[in-house]
Amino acid sequence: MTSYGARIVIAASNAARRLGQGLDSLGKSMEVCKYSDRLVPSTRFVAVDGLSPTVSPLTAFVAPNASVIGDVTLGNNSSVWYGATIRGDVNKVTIGENTSVGDRAVIHVAKIQGDFPSIIGNNVTIGPGAIVHAATLKDGCVIGPSAQVLDGSIVGEHAVIGPGAVVTPGAVVGPGEYWSGSPAKMIRRTTPEELLVASENARDTLALALMHAVECDKSLEQIHEDKAAYEDSIYRDPEYWQPNARESERQSGDVLGMGSPGLIFDNALTNPEEGLKLRKKRQEAEQQK
Known part of the structure; x- marks a missing residue:
């Protein structure tokens, strides 16, 4: 009886497979425009609870394996690099213009222990591996590689957070200040040379983003x-x-x-x-x- 049942299952699965192939061929013959799959299929943009990311048509680049999830707004000429995650599931994330989110960086929000969105301004550079959790980053600031900016903290205009630094919850980084350490503290004022380098890096990143966008869009x-x-x-x-x-x-x-x-x-x-x-x-x- 078991052998008989197995033969029935195999026969049914083969029939279903042939039916599926026939339907696929029929659909292909009825296509008005040829459709081709992307070279690197991905789920870059994901809706959560009915809220989908709002991405400007002038956004420079979102990597194929990056994830932009939920209530996220991404502005003109901004870029989200390989392996980065921006998750606006329990609150919103707003990213301005000409801002870059580096490789493997994470941007998230908070709702349970505080109602904090993540608000990121224009010309902001977020380094690879950095974490921005329910924080506000003002225009022109720089978050170094693997740095953390945590719940409710504010980073002022043109401030710099050093590599690996941890800005503790609720901290306020003043405009033009350089913070470093764990927990992070003000070390000094940023120099004009550092601000110039940050501006040049933002322009170079935009050029790279446009180049990567063209290559990743190829069939x-x-x-x-x-x-x-x-x-x-x-x-x-x-x-x-x-x-x-x-x-x-x-x-x-x-x-x-x-x-x-x-x-x-x-x-x-x-x-x-x-x-x-x-x-x-x-x-x-x-x-x-």
Whole structure:
């Protein structure tokens, strides 16, 4: 009886699998626009209790493996880097413009032991591994790597929290102050040089964010095209035929729907001399590695 039941289950599962494949094929044939999965699928934006993140269309970059959860607002030209988590589940998180949240940083809120949101201003730099828990960061401040800014604390304009420092709950960091230690205390005033470096770092981070956004948005087909173009640039003789740089020109030079002529005819069968040159270049490149 057990064997008979197992055969029924296997037959039913096979039938369900075939039905699913048939429905998938039917849906594919009915598609008006071709759909392709992202190279790195993720759940970057997650709703909680009916509240979804509000992300500006001009946001510079949110990494594929970052998590932006719940009542979170992210402003123009801001960036959330790899592995970072911004969680607005029991309160809200507001992040202004041109602010960067570093790799593996965590921003959270509080509700149980105090009703504190996380309010982060413009031009703020939050270093990798830092924790901002239910705190307020004013414009232009810098939170160092692995530093912690805890419940109800306030960091003033252009203040700097040193690497690994712990700003205890309820602490108030004045504008332009440098705090360090655990628990963190004021060490000195920030210097004009430090403020200049912080401003330059914010601009550099924005440029990097835009570059990463372009790369992470590429499809698998674009990745393969980039790889083929890179290898072609290494092995192709500069004096030999060069692919046109513009896509429209490459399409106009298409041969029988097979792609650019240089990628078809540069081989040892149809052009032995060029094939030998390419093989020699590959051998030289391998020897140099």
